[in-house]
Amino acid sequence: MKKSLGAQTLLHPTPVVVVGTYDAAGRPNAMTAAWAGICCSQPPCVGVALRRATYTHENLLNRRAFTLGVPSRDQVRVVDYLGLVSGRDVDKFRVTGLTPVRSLLVDAPYIEEFPLALECRLYRTLELGLHTLFVGEIVDVKADPGILDEEGRTDPERLKPLSFAPDSQAYYALNDFVARAFEVGREITLQPPNPHVA
Numbered sequence: 001m002k003k004s005l006g007a008q009t010l011l012h013p014t015p016v017v018v019v020g021t022y023d024a025a026g027r028p029n030a031m032t033a034a035w036a037g038i039c040c041s042q043p044p045c046v047g048v049a050l051r052r053a054t055y056t057h058e059n060l061l062n063r064r065a066f067t068l069g070v071p072s073r074d075q076v077r078v079v080d081y082l083g084l085v086s087g088r089d090v091d092k093f094r095v096t097g098l099t100p101v102r103s104l105l106v107d108a109p110y111i112e113e114f115p116l117a118l119e120c121r122l123y124r125t126l127e128l129g130l131h132t133l134f135v136g137e138i139v140d141v142k143a144d145p146g147i148l149d150e151e152g153r154t155d156p157e158r159l160k161p162l163s164f165a166p167d168s169q170a171y172y173a174l175n176d177f178v179a180r181a182f183e184v185g186r187e188i189t190l191q192p193p194n195p196h197v198a
Contacts, residue, residue, distance in 0.1 A: 032083030
């Protein structure tokens, strides 16, 4: 029997992303978030949920654009810091030494040092209790060449993305290859039916 853990925000893995925005004065800001994920293929969209109290929430509504930076495991210290302080009070780029890069496609900065960046135009918003779900249409993805494989695709083993464990409040790195999607399951079709496999 499984043990009931009650209603909680518990899903693994939860990707760690850094939301890049400009404030009303045009200053770049960056905030770490974990409530994020791809939510549509066509148009390509990503969702990120932010509390209304955050500076990034205000910036995103005003500029109607954002970026999502995907940091790697060796950047965990700076990533955690970006979620601890508010851009209302601190110039996070000055403190951390990170480099904001002005997107040519959306009104938001991305962070040069993070190996992957999604540039997004605000597509929809949905109020959900404490959070607002911001759905962004992905207009481009920027990737460091070092995280690409020989065919030009992102390689998670090179990227070494971070994951957040909500219940233990801890970061983890994900990078072990397990199997090829849309292939490994075909092995089941070659076997006799098993009534216990969905």
